Amino acid sequence: MHIYQTTAADRPEIEQLLDTAFGLDRHNRTAYRLRDGSTPVEQLCFVARREEGGCNAHLCASIEFWPIEVACPNTGESLPALLLGPIAVAEECRGLGLGGQLIRLGLETAEKLGHHLVILVGDPEYYSRFGFSNAGTGAWTMPGPFEQRRLMAHVSDPALSLPAEADVRKASCVHPRAAAQG
């Protein structure tokens, strides 16, 4: 299996993989509202391709991380964060450890790049093994409907404490307090 940073040439196959994994209505999901008008972090987008098959080598998996922020309404401060997802592994490649490999690669690379907070919406039964937890996110909001237990955070800096109440939102939103001052 060849894992490498996603290129523009991979994009059509990634879109197809995501349509199959999440359905054609995937763009209506709340997580997509956080990605609207934004672009994923290039160094944190990876694909896995089977090596056999030459130029027809089959796309097996894709992972992306997007810049977002976790805004604390009580202090007006916001923490820069990444949104993990979408991640998808083609059905015939599942259960081989590929998803885990891409998640660990993404988290390690994110940390090297100085990102210490990663958020996702997903199954705790899967993501807790990578250090994601919903323990601190029970009073967090998102810009749309979501299942509270599926909102999870991964903190790689022990000095970073999560706010009890927070709005997960798109990066670079001007906070109301800053806007009022500016």
Ligand SMILES: CC(C)(COP(=O)(O)OP(=O)(O)OC[C@H]1O[C@@H](n2cnc3c(N)ncnc32)[C@H](O)[C@@H]1OP(=O)(O)O)[C@@H](O)C(=O)NCCC(=O)NCCS
């Ligand atoms: C979730 C997904 C990325 C996992 O990829 P994968 O390569 O099959 O995962 P791994 O091989 O690393 O791990 C497999 C293990 O995770 C478990 N697992 C996979 N999805 C799970 C889920 N949603 N909940 C609980 N456990 C899950 C498997 O049962 C297996 O368990 P085992 O190790 O005890 O046998 C893949 O199933 C997928 O693409 N699913 C559809 C899209 C999706 O749901 N994406 C995640 C939401 S953003």
